[in-house]
Amino acid sequence: MDFKMPPHRTNHGGRIRRVGYELEYTGISLEDTAKIVRHVVGGHVEQESTFVYHIPGYRWGEFRVEIDLTLLKDKQYAKYLEIVGIDMDGLSFKEDMEKMLATLAATVVPCEIVSPPIPLPQMSVLDNVRAALRAHDARGTKASIFYAFGLHINPEVPSLKVQSLLQHLQAFLVSYPRLLQDGETDWTRRLVPFINEFPAEYVQQVLEPDYRPDMARFMDDYLAANPTRNRPLDMLSVFAFIDRERVVAALEDEAELVQPRPTFHYRLPNSRVNEPDWTIAEEWNRWVELEILAHCPARLERRIAEYA
Numbered sequence: 078m079d080f081k082m083p084p085h086r087t088n089h090g091g092r093i094r095r096v097g098y099e100l101e102y103t104g105i106s107l108e109d110t111a112k113i114v115r116h117v118v119g120g121h122v123e124q125e126s127t128f129v130y131h132i133p134g135y136r137w138g139e140f141r142v143e144i145d146l147t148l149l150k151d152k153q154y155a156k157y158l159e160i161v162g163i164d165m166d167g168l169s170f171k172e173d174m175e176k177m178l179a180t181l182a183a184t185v186v187p188c189e190i191v192s193p194p195i196p197l198p199q200m201s202v203l204d205n206v207r208a209a210l211r212a213h214d215a216r217g218t219k220a221s222i223f224y225a226f227g228l229h230i231n232p233e234v235p236s237l238k239v240q241s242l243l244q245h246l247q248a249f250l251v252s253y254p255r256l257l258q259d260g261e262t263d264w265t266r267r268l269v270p271f272i273n274e275f276p277a278e279y280v281q282q283v284l285e286p287d288y289r290p291d292m293a294r295f296m297d298d299y300l301a302a303n304p305t306r307n308r309p310l311d312m313l314s315v316f317a318f319i320d321r322e323r324v325v326a327a328l329e330d331e332a333e334l335v336q337p338r339p340t341f342h343y344r345l346p347n348s349r350v351n352e353p354d355w356t357i358a359e360e361w362n363r364w365v366e367l368e369i370l371a372h373c374p375a376r377l378e379r380r381i382a383e384y385a
Contacts, residue, residue, distance in 0.1 A: 078358040080200045081365045084372040085235030089339060094233045095137075095194035097340065098203055098357065101187035101226035101348045104216040110142045110188060113209050118202060138193025144186060187226045187348075194233070203357045210350050217350040218263045225269045226348040228360055231340040232368075234315055239292040241371075242315065243283070245341065248371035249310045250280050251384040256309075256345055256363060263347050272309040272344050276302050284381050296320060300327035306334060311342035 088094045105113070111122045111130035120134020132140040190210075192203060218226045235241060249256075253274075256262075266272060279302035282288060290298060296316050304327050306313055317324040317337035325332040343364055349355035370377055 078204075078356045078362070080197070080358045081362045082197060083232075083235070083365045083368040085368070086197055088233040088235060089237045093196050093198075094235065095196050096200060096233065096361075097194045097231040098190075098192045099227075099229035099231070100190045100192075100203075100207070100210075100350065100357070101228070102190075102210060102215040102217055102350045103187055103224065103226070104214050104220075104351075105188070105210065107142050107144065107188055109213065110190065110210070113213060114140050114142060114190060114206060117205050117209050135193065137195050137199065140193065141191040143189055143191070187224070194231075200361065201358075207350055207357050211353070215350045217352065217355075218266065218347040219349065220351055222265055225263070225266045225271065227266060227271065227344055228346040228348045228357065230343040230346070230361060230364055231314075231338070232343070232364065234339050234341060235368075237315070237319060237339060239290065239295050242312070243288075243290070243295060244371040244374065244377060245368065246310065246312065247283060247381060248367045248377055250275065250284060251377075251380045252367050252370065253309070256367075260346055260360065260363060262345060266347065270307050273305070273307050275308060279303065284385060286378075286381075292319065293323075296323055300324065304328055305331065306342070309343070309345040311344055314338045314340055314342050 083094070086094060107128065107130050108124075111124075111132055114132050115122050118132065118135040118140060120132050120140075123131040123133065125131060128144040130142040132142070190206065192206075195202065216224065218224050234245075262272075279298070282298065282302075296319070299312055299316065300323070303312075313324060313328070313335045314337060317332075317335050318339045321337050324335060328335065346360040346363075370380065
């Protein structure tokens, strides 16, 4: 399946848009995954720690493979061990302990491949990586009731104007039931807090025909109703890119987890990496349908009226 092109192919700066991906899975060690990614995209493997590998050398930037858990990535567990008198740096079997922690974490915490921002015409490399993972028995969302794994898509926004951002959010909200159905969003993922639905009151507010906010009000309304990254379409990254101080003031402790960047953060798709008929292009193409709707104001207005 080919990756479809969205109606706007350039970003707010007039350059070809790029898209970053985060693919969660289990069943393959980080070291082996790094080698698989290197085989597909080129470059070489650099090990930062037991929990993080880098694959620099790809034309469009660096891939990263990691355990998706800050406690392990940043080695925060060492502080807790020190409390009970265990000095990790002084242990002769430190590496073995870290490998054990990684193995235990993999039973519920996914491994994750993080791609660099890749230009629209080059995105097929992601499905090459996906196919290689499946060939090595990677497991995705539906392989276990405990695997609330996802595919995150981070497209650069076509515009930083409030009207464009609002129309994309509105297009997502009216498309949400269909996206759940067509993407077969797993119930395990819907039960855990990572993709909590937008509050009904906020959805109603944003879809009101007379809702025409300026950027400050749009951001304030969003942050008041959604002071969290855990939304299926997370707008915090692009808002932080526009006005980081406003986002930090609203989020407090969680603000440090928000990376300011001019992108949407679409978190809804499953990671069906072990299923033979699934492709990353399939999930991207659903996103493109949403962008097409956002690009057609008259059609979007009709869909909003139907939704209401």
